[in-house]
Amino acid sequence: MEEHILADRYRLVRPLGQGGMGEVWEARDESLRRPVAVKVVSVLAGGGSRAAEARARFLREARITAALQHPNIVTVHDLGEAVTPEGTTPFLVMELLRGQGLDAVVRRGPVDGTDAARWGTGICEALAEAHEAGVLHRDIKPANVFVTASGGVKVLDFGIARAADPSATGDRLTQTGFLVGTAAYMAPEQARGHPERRSDLYALGCVLFELLTGRPPFTAPDTVGYLTAHLQDTPPAPSAVAAGLSPAWDRLVLRLLAKEPEQRYGSAAELADELRQLGDPAQATRPAPPGAATVAAPGRPAPDATTEALAGPAGRRDVNRRDLLLGGAGLAVLAAGGGSAALYLTGAPRRGPVAWSRNIGGAETALVADGRCHVAGVDSDSAVLHGLDLASGEPLWSAALDGPWVTGTHLAVVDGTVLTLTALADYSSNVVRAFDAASGDQLWQRPVALGTTRVDVHRPSGLLIMGEDTSVAGFDSRTGDSRWGVDASPFGGYVLAGDLVLFDGMGMAVLAATGDTRWERTDMYPRGDLGHALDTGILCYEVGEAPVDLVFRDARTGAVEWRTPFQREEPEPYVGAFRPIESLVSGTTVLLPPVEGDRERPTALDGLTGEPKWTHDGPYHPDEPARSVAGGFVLPAPEGRVCLAADDGTERWLDEAEDTDAVWATGDRALLYRTRRERLFRRWTTVRILDAEDGREAWSGAFDNHHVSPPASDGDLVVVVDGGGTVWALRV
Incomplete structure (x- = not known):
């Protein structure tokens, strides 16, 4: 591992974890x-005056936080700034704790009320x-929250979230709220963007619920x-999830989870007193103290003016997902489902950034069809197919x-059927399987030599x-029945083109x-895949x-309408060696790359006649395809990516983002991937979705992973899979 020393003093030994703000x-x-813990705050990495101002504000407020001295707050020893590949970023040096995170505790299941009360009191x-x-x-x-080896608790990142939030002082690091x-x-x-002290108490109510029941509310x-x-x-109520909990726990937790802050405990000190008493089993069934809010059973209002805590103030309309997004909750930092998948978003909140996300272990790629998302995944080296x-x-x-x-091949969806190609566990043969796309029932399977x-x-x-040896056959995708077969001797190669199958070496369609x-x-003599x-x-x-030409033939007679040299070098003889022809065609216009001696x-x-329409005279990278x-x-250009109109070659838009590694198209959108970009000591992938006509940015996000799959789309949803196995449905 490359050695990193911050401020010529702190030698990084090994990573302990990562979160939305850093590592x-x-x-x-x-x-x-002495051993210490170092947190590098990645959300403030970067250059420029605005980033410098944000870091300065962070350091000022983090110093206020460092002044907090309490046995239940992790001690901050030092603050500094580190130079990283993305620019200068703050770091904090803290005491190195021994023990385990409270998240590791709750993963093992519910804890008893005594521990929940003791840890809740410390928080x-x-x-x-x-x-x-x-x-x-x-x-x-x-x-x-960290449970120390002695059984106490330490609260981590205290105040750092607020200090790292540009909206706290009205500044913005991006064009969205943060x-x-x-x-x-x-x-x-x-x-809604208005946190206060009792917001922390609400979050603690969620934590207590999870400690007592083994799941969040x-x-x-x-x-x-x-x-x-x-x-x-x-x-x-917690007791509705985990039987045997006392009514006192129901009262306390549901009061903390009231929708309106004024219906919760007035202060953390007041709540601590309640928890200390609950930690005493003799006090667990005491009556509610005078003035405490009464909380109804799930789904039923309480008898004494507490309906407002459940349903909100009179006249407040229900909030749906669109209201949430339009109301300013265009999230800049997301912890997907409370899990570890991270997605950093830019762009206006009105764009409704994420329709949904779901982590599927081993997920690699996805296809969408007929209102369903089909995901190819891996579990212990074996293929798994998921329908969502x-x-x-x-x-x-x-x-x-x-x-x-099978390498390079996963699945296809056609006529309500999902087709997969895998190898047998002993690699003795391949096998094609067909599944009903709606139910997942296997329809048939066929071994393939x-x-x-x-x-x-x-x-x-x-x-x-399917082409096997020197024969090629067509099979019904739904039933697996053979429809036809052709002896394709001596070569057996074929190319699909429109309604036809073209046979290599036979001159037959x-x-x-x-x-x-x-x-x-x-x-x-056809070449390529499609x-x-x-x-x-x-x-x-x-x-x-x-030696490779691009040829346009009449589909009815096979007569050549036009032919032109395409490339001078012979590609490697494997599937996928030739560029997909559809990437060369927009409407009826075909864009050809330069060819030495013929096309500079x-x-x-014009795809129908072969007549030249226009030539791109601007700068471009000849080794990167359009x-x-x-x-x-x-087209790739030195200053970014330029989009040219298919009809006349005029510039439609120029995107000046640097280091774009890949461009994908889906519908009327262009997706620009900036892969393997380093953020601090990690690799990220930035994806930007642009309107293909005018280049306006419709969506942008940076994924906490070095790989993001090509897109699959259906209407306003674009689906991608990151390298961590999270499937993201992006609303564009």
Whole structure:
């Protein structure tokens, strides 16, 4: 591991964890020769005057926090700034604790009331000390509470959340609000952007609920679902989840979870007194103290004017997900479902950033069709197929496939059927399986010899096309029944193009739906994986003088309409070696790369006639391919990415973002990926979604991972999978 020393003093030894704001490392203080913990605050990394002002404000407020001296607050030894690949960023040096996080405790299940009361009292005492000093925590959750080896508790990140929040002083680091906190524990008023002292008490109520029952008061598939629940759903009584809890615990926890702050305890000190008494088993069944709020059983109002605490003030309308987003909850920092997946968002909150997210262990890629999201995953090296509801992300079904995915191939969806290609566990053969997309029921399976050269779905006919040895056959995707077979000796290679299957070395084209011969041409030697249908013709790579030509043929007769050199170098002989022809075509315009001696600049042709339409004379990177989008082409240029209109080559827009590594297109949008970008000591992937016509940014986010899958889209939803296995449905 590369060695990092901060401020010429703190040697980073090993990472201890990460969160929404940064990374925590075990380190060694070389001056005092003692172990310490160092937190590097990544959200304030960067350059420029605004970032410098934000860091200065953070350091001022963090010094106030460091002045807090309390046995239940982690001690801050030092503050400083570190130079990282993304610029200068603050770091804090704290005491190194021995023990375990409270999140590790709750993962093992509920704790008894005595421990919950004791730990809750310690958290309250820490909150009381900080609130008296005017410091809010705003992210109380099990992961920010540490149980020491002696059994006490220490609250972590005290005040750092507030200090790192630019909105606390009216400044902005991005164009959005910067809502700090974790959705599973966030008070309603904090979700609206107005945290106060009793917001910390609400979060503590969520923690106590989880300690007593083994689960938080609300569960949801994504961050927006959690916030919506906190704003409008009635929490269950703890005893309704974990039988045997006393009424006193119900009263205390549900009072903390009241929607309106004034219905909760007035201070952390008052709550600490209550918890101390609850820690005494003899006090656990005492009557409610005078003036305490009465809380109704789930779903039923209390008898004495406490309905407001459950339903909110009279006249307040219900809050739905769209209201939440329009009301300023365009989250800049998300902890997805309270878990570890992180997504940093930019862009206006009115864009409704995330429809849902769901972590699926081993998820690699996704396809969407017919209102469902189908996810290819891996579990212990074996392939797993998942079906999710596209609108909500709720799981519909899953199927274990008892073997690994075949390299480069996962799944396809056609006519309500999901087709998969995997290897058997002993790698003796491959196997094609078909599943009903709605139910997940397996419809059929067919072994495929390792000598099989191709397995494809022909979308116009819905047939599965397989080439095995020197024969090629078409199968019904739904039933697995054979529809036709062709002896493709001596080579067995084929290319799908429009309604046709073109056979390498035979000069023959057959209808993919029936296997009937359409025509034979002795001058045809198709190459690549897929051709492209264009009006009444087909585009296909063929052997030529270049040695690879792009050829446009009449689909009815096979006659060549035009031919042009495409590339001078012979590609490697494997599936995927040729660029998809559809990435060269926008409408009826075909954009060709430069070819030595014949074409010195990217040149657009009329796809139907082969006549030149325009040439791109601006700067570009000749080694990076262009990609078609709706109505245009995106080309790499020294200053960023430029989009040219397909009709006349005029510049539609220029995106000046540096280091874009990949461009994908879906519908009328262009997706720009900046992969493996380093943030502090980690790798990130930035994804930006632009309107293909005018280049306006519709969505932007940075994923806490070095890999994000190509997009799948359906209407206004774009689905991607990050390298950590989280599936994100982005509302654009």
